[in-house]
Amino acid sequence: MVAPVSTAAGSGPQxxxxxxxxxxxAWLVVVPFLAYVGTFLLxxxxxxxxxxxxxxxGGFTPDNxxxxxxxxxxxxxxxxxxxxxxxxxxxxVFGALLSWAVASGKPEGLLRRVVVAGSGVLAQFGGVPLAxxxxxxxxFQGFVTRFLxxxxxxxxxxxxxxxxELPGLTLVYTFFQIPLMVIVFLPALDGLRPQWREAVDSLxxxxxxxxxxxxxPILLPAFLGALLLLFANAFSAYATAAALVSQxxxxxxxxxxxxxxxxxxxxxxxxxxxLGLGMVVVVAVAMGLYAVLQRRFARWQ
Amino acid sequence: xxVVVRRLVLLVLGAFFLVPLLAMAEFSTRGAGxxxxxxxxxxxxxxxxxxxxxxxxVQLAVTSSVLVxxxxxxxxxxxxxxxxxxxxxxxxxxxxxxxxxxIVLVVGMAPLYAWVDYFLGDSPWTLTFAYAVLxxxxxxxxxxxxxxxxxxxxxxxxxxxxxxxxxxxxxRVVVPNIRTALIGASLLSxxxxxxxFTIASLLNxxxxxxxxxxxxxRNAGVSIAVSLLSLLFAFVLLFLLSFVGGxxxxxxxxxx
Numbered sequence: 001m002v003a004p005v006s007t008a009a010g011s012g013p014q015x016x017x018x019x020x021x022x023x024x025x026a027w028l029v030v031v032p033f034l035a036y037v038g039t040f041l042l043x044x045x046x047x048x049x050x051x052x053x054x055x056x057x058g059g060f061t062p063d064n065x066x067x068x069x070x071x072x073x074x075x076x077x078x079x080x081x082x083x084x085x086x087x088x089x090x091x092x093v094f095g096a097l098l099s100w101a102v103a104s105g106k107p108e109g110l111l112r113r114v115v116v117a118g119s120g121v122l123a124q125f126g127g128v129p130l131a132x133x134x135x136x137x138x139x140f141q142g143f144v145t146r147f148l149x150x151x152x153x154x155x156x157x158x159x160x161x162x163x164x165e166l167p168g169l170t171l172v173y174t175f176f177q178i179p180l181m182v183i184v185f186l187p188a189l190d191g192l193r194p195q196w197r198e199a200v201d202s203l204x205x206x207x208x209x210x211x212x213x214x215x216x217p218i219l220l221p222a223f224l225g226a227l228l229l230l231f232a233n234a235f236s237a238y239a240t241a242a243a244l245v246s247q248x249x250x251x252x253x254x255x256x257x258x259x260x261x262x263x264x265x266x267x268x269x270x271x272x273x274x275l276g277l278g279m280v281v282v283v284a285v286a287m288g289l290y291a292v293l294q295r296r297f298a299r300w301q
Numbered sequence: 302x303x304v305v306v307r308r309l310v311l312l313v314l315g316a317f318f319l320v321p322l323l324a325m326a327e328f329s330t331r332g333a334g335x336x337x338x339x340x341x342x343x344x345x346x347x348x349x350x351x352x353x354x355x356x357x358x359v360q361l362a363v364t365s366s367v368l369v370x371x372x373x374x375x376x377x378x379x380x381x382x383x384x385x386x387x388x389x390x391x392x393x394x395x396x397x398x399x400x401x402x403x404i405v406l407v408v409g410m411a412p413l414y415a416w417v418d419y420f421l422g423d424s425p426w427t428l429t430f431a432y433a434v435l436x437x438x439x440x441x442x443x444x445x446x447x448x449x450x451x452x453x454x455x456x457x458x459x460x461x462x463x464x465x466x467x468x469x470x471x472x473r474v475v476v477p478n479i480r481t482a483l484i485g486a487s488l489l490s491x492x493x494x495x496x497x498f499t500i501a502s503l504l505n506x507x508x509x510x511x512x513x514x515x516x517x518x519r520n521a522g523v524s525i526a527v528s529l530l531s532l533l534f535a536f537v538l539l540f541l542l543s544f545v546g547g548x549x550x551x552x553x554x555x556x557x
Contacts, residue, residue: 026383030391033376037394041434044409045401051409094314101310104303111311117540118318124489125496125535128510129528132517133321136328136525143324175321178314207303236402239498243514253404260408260503276405284400 049280051273064274073255073271077278080251083166084234087173091234092227094174095181102182103189116186119179126176127239134172134244138163164245172240177230184229188222188297218297225293232286235279252279322529329526341522351527354512357425358495361508365432366490369440370483372433377444378475381453395441398434403499406434414504425506432497436490443489447482448475481545488542492535 055061067073102115122130137144138156148154162168192215200210238253249255252275259272332338345351373395380387398406410431417427456478460470476483498510509531517524 026379029379030376030384030387033372033391036372036430036433037437040410040413040430041394041397041401041406041437044406044413045397047409047412048405097310098314101307101314104307113540113543117536117543120539120542121492121532121535122318125492125532127496127498128514129496129532132513132521132525132528133325133532135517135521137321137324139521141328141521143327144320175318178317236404238402238404239502239510242498242502243517253402256404256408257503260411272408276408279402279405280400283402287400 048273048276051270052277054270054273056269064270065277067271068274068278072249073252073275076249076252076255079166080235080253081282083169083173083251084231087170087177087234088227088230090170090174091177091181091230092185092223095178095226095230096185096223098178099182099185099189103186107190115182119182121179122176123180123183123233128243130172130175131240131243134163134168134175138171164247166250168244169241169251172244173234173237176237176240177234180230180233181226184226185222188219188226192218221293221297225290225297228286228290228293232283232290235286236283322532325525325529329522329529331522341520341526344520344523345527345530348516348523350507351512351516351523354507354509357507358509360426361428361432362491362494364426364429365436365494366487368429368433369436369490370444370486373437373440373444374476374479374483375471377441377448378453378457378471381448382457392441392445395437397438399438403435403497404503406431407500407503410500411504423506425501425508428501428504428506428508431500431504432490432494435497435500436486436493439489439493440486443482443486444479447479447485450482451478484545485542488538488545492538495531496535 052064053060053062055063068077098115102112105111134142136142139145140157145156148156157163163171196214197210200214205213236253238257241251241254242257245254249258256272256275256279259275329341330337330339332340376391380391414427414431417430421427453475456474457470460474461467465474495509497508498514501508502511502514509527513524513527513531516527
């Protein structure tokens, strides 16, 4: 961590053979990276953001964005926000509990390694396999469905095909939100110094006093930040929903699928881009707040 | 008290995560008339479309990891040594994909891939370009942590003063010194690419996850078997990562 400071002085001209006359050559090295990022990241992004304001012939129009504020598109946004907020809260609460249970164990122990690796898989890799995991569990012929039906006579689908609608999405999303919370929150818990706990103990405080007045307030920004990150994560998720919901488009990512696969009206070719812009705005706001909270928490580390 | 609560939390959440995995094992070994059979598992190898998709995904995992390392390692090393002004910009660009959901990126990539198809053909390997963008934030974090941990300037100057070229510095000094970070970045990239569905499916490429999804419509058993297999494989990769990168490796996973 100290290294960059101590070596900053060594970056003078002697580190640059050929002197300032060839400094443009130094810029040549970063050209491949910039060209690649420009083509495959910035260009598509600009295409979406600009396309949101264009009609099919390329002229400026606010119609695409105006369409987002009404009807099915507005409902999709509201449902997406609801699904993301609900699963973010569930994921954050249970994920924080799991992190605490893991953090109070051995730091290099097997339990911790298994939970961290497992969380990485479910949080990042998830997608389609998670949809199938729940089809195998609570699908029409799922393991738990059959078990409940054969042993207790309970019909999981008495209330309709909930697994393929919002309640099902909530359940499956929680399955990858909890692991993401573990990944993000475990380092924050590790940042709590045992001395703080000892200080509370030696002053006669209980476990409750510690969490209420020391641990809780210190972890609060990290917890709220993680909540925002989880929200953004659920809001951006597509694969699980796409594999689970094949009819209708209840949430925004599925509306974008519809727009891409040609389910749009004539004259609304750029609606998918407007939906994309809407998603970027929501995610950017959440991630921006996350960065602010992250910086606040860093003071204690 | 705390011990009891801890056990309870581990038990309840453990069940929540293990039951679906066990259900996958149960579902994929169902035979006719309530018997057990490995039919769904043996069918994985005998479905030519599926085998082809698996091979395409494995190939993509390798090419994407290589591409992202080849792009990032020289650039990030060079920026630390010679162009510190660009550091913020490169960091911003590398972390940008976190803010742009894949489903949005694919909207902008669809027209771009019309050109890629035209010039390079429509083979699945062209997805390498899109996937290297997806893994950019994770690879950046891992490599950045690796470079921060070594005294890059001193090492580079020592090598230069002994007559090494910049290429030699990169290949024989920098790369060996940050190899754990590079292995970490590669393992993460491989796991992410093998699990990717959004971009492949909407650009109409047949990769592993696209085939699994397609197959699920007619034969759920095989899809569930492949899903379980891919989850276990990803688990092994990330479990190895926890030994390779040590504590630093886990921080590279932060932020989905």
